Amino acid sequence: MVVGAGFGGLYALHRLRETGLSVRVFEAGSDVGGTWFWNRYPGARCDVESFDYSYSFSEELQQEWDWSERYASQPEILRYIEHVADRFDLRRDITFDTRVQAATFDEAQGRWLVETDDGEQTSATYLVMATGCLSSSRIPDFPGIEDFQGQTFHTGRWPSEPVDLEGKRVGVIGTGSSGVQVITALAPQVGELTVFQRTPTYILPDWNRPVGPDELRELKATYPQRRREAAKGALGIPIPVTPFNKQSAMAVSEQERVAEYERRWRIGGVCVGFSFKDLMFDKDANDTIAEFIRDKIRERVEDPETAEKLVPTDYAYGTKRPSLGVHYYDSYNRDNVRLVDVRADPIVGLTRNGLRTENTEYELDAIVFATGFDAMTGTLNAIDIRGRGGRLMREHWSAGPRTYLGIGVSGFPNLFLITGPGSPSVLTNMIFSIEQHVRWIAELIEWMRAEGTEVVEPTEAAEDEWVHKIAALADRSLYPATDSWFVGANVPGKPRAFMVYLGGAPAYAKECQDVADAGYAGFEFSRAGAAVLS
Numbered sequence: 001m002v003v004g005a006g007f008g009g010l011y012a013l014h015r016l017r018e019t020g021l022s023v024r025v026f027e028a029g030s031d032v033g034g035t036w037f038w039n040r041y042p043g044a045r046c047d048v049e050s051f052d053y054s055y056s057f058s059e060e061l062q063q064e065w066d067w068s069e070r071y072a073s074q075p076e077i078l079r080y081i082e083h084v085a086d087r088f089d090l091r092r093d094i095t096f097d098t099r100v101q102a103a104t105f106d107e108a109q110g111r112w113l114v115e116t117d118d119g120e121q122t123s124a125t126y127l128v129m130a131t132g133c134l135s136s137s138r139i140p141d142f143p144g145i146e147d148f149q150g151q152t153f154h155t156g157r158w159p160s161e162p163v164d165l166e167g168k169r170v171g172v173i174g175t176g177s178s179g180v181q182v183i184t185a186l187a188p189q190v191g192e193l194t195v196f197q198r199t200p201t202y203i204l205p206d207w208n209r210p211v212g213p214d215e216l217r218e219l220k221a222t223y224p225q226r227r228r229e230a231a232k233g234a235l236g237i238p239i240p241v242t243p244f245n246k247q248s249a250m251a252v253s254e255q256e257r258v259a260e261y262e263r264r265w266r267i268g269g270v271c272v273g274f275s276f277k278d279l280m281f282d283k284d285a286n287d288t289i290a291e292f293i294r295d296k297i298r299e300r301v302e303d304p305e306t307a308e309k310l311v312p313t314d315y316a317y318g319t320k321r322p323s324l325g326v327h328y329y330d331s332y333n334r335d336n337v338r339l340v341d342v343r344a345d346p347i348v349g350l351t352r353n354g355l356r357t358e359n360t361e362y363e364l365d366a367i368v369f370a371t372g373f374d375a376m377t378g379t380l381n382a383i384d385i386r387g388r389g390g391r392l393m394r395e396h397w398s399a400g401p402r403t404y405l406g407i408g409v410s411g412f413p414n415l416f417l418i419t420g421p422g423s424p425s426v427l428t429n430m431i432f433s434i435e436q437h438v439r440w441i442a443e444l445i446e447w448m449r450a451e452g453t454e455v456v457e458p459t460e461a462a463e464d465e466w467v468h469k470i471a472a473l474a475d476r477s478l479y480p481a482t483d484s485w486f487v488g489a490n491v492p493g494k495p496r497a498f499m500v501y502l503g504g505a506p507a508y509a510k511e512c513q514d515v516a517d518a519g520y521a522g523f524e525f526s527r528a529g530a531a532v533l534s
């Protein structure tokens, strides 16, 4: 059984079918797409290039799909996923509009008993959680939220029917990646746009553009090489043009440093973050790129006071996920857009007609919450997942998520996480990481069937060691010091833990391969109802 029909769940269904298993998928949405099904807000676009943010498992699929832009928009990505679902006849095994509420491991039978919100109870040998890293959208608990008479939207739950905001007074709360994209798209459409910003974002240019026929032909012809390069890149994307610079930012003169930033800025995308080897590890080095980006903001925004509000100052570049885009700052040069710094003038709550801060009341016809997600663990913890002895996974994770390889959880046999906490997941190209996980899990299941063993789970010791490794890798970097969703700081009461493997995609893939080559070291195997064999 697979939970979720986004990129992860669809490939899990396809690949596990190939192993000869019968597979059933439950999906809460009414169609395939996951993230790209729900996040259909204006301006939604992927921040990984389309030729990399696509499945590599089928050469025919690669050759028949024509990406139209360097960075694909949400509608195009959704069309692609729908095409994949049709092409591999996936929908016949997917039950839509159905949310998994509980999953209990029956030790005697060695099966997962699964309950869905329509009351159905079913069971499966293996349970694959392809529930996404950013799938539990979050609206903060603003007082008076139910009093507001206008329209409200969350970017991560945008309606599928058309939304007409033309001429309206619209407020956007939040300026993370979703906020940046939706603000850029709405600014020219709406009557008045009021942006309520708590923390400004570092934004890199994407220089998005159409992909012409010649480029398309060339890109298609070089897919195999591109995928090989992607496997060598720390983020699961190819970086042949602008590899990681192995120098320290502090080892060169200011002039050389700025020249390197400028060179990469012109290319755009995440390669700017690879300008020097220590940007994410050394505060002085990080300050240099942060200041470079701040100057870019100051150049772009006409009103100096607004520009200063848009300049991030209190956290290191990259420790909250940077956004991509070129036209965001132009929004603030428009007469119909105003910026409210809600750190200086905090939001008190919503009112019947709009939103009140300590100093002002803003009348609004609609409010867009671009306020993020209960990331990495939110969706999993919302399901009553009970492992051996009836232990709830959310209790097992009460001090932060505990996994082995980000794939398995001790005491929760035959349960697999796709891009789970403790894997490189959100700091890589998600499709690359999804494919790597699904392949690895499918090969493990094939191995178990060949060995005649039925039940697999990580040992507690392997899980402990992995949890320490994730923390140790993070502690060498600047990430843990920032209040971000990477550490769960955006959700009040959430335990603080850095949830991503920071060693890079190739090192991670090697760890997974080494585990498999050693007969799945760190896992223990048993027969259903029998004691664990080691």
Ligand code: NA7
Pocket (backbone or CB within 6 Å): 134, 140, 155, 173, 174, 175, 176, 177, 178, 179, 196, 197, 198, 199, 321, 342, 347, 370, 371, 372, 373, 426, 485, 490
């Ligand atoms: P993010 O990155 O979590 O951004 C959420 C934004 O909402 C961020 O600017 C928050 O400010 C803001 N926020 C959250 N709660 C509040 C309250 N109570 N008041 C004011 N502002 C608030 O979510 P996104 O959807 O933009 O992006 C998620 C990921 O999707 C992204 O990283 C990419 O990987 C794709 P804060 O920074 O917490 O001060």
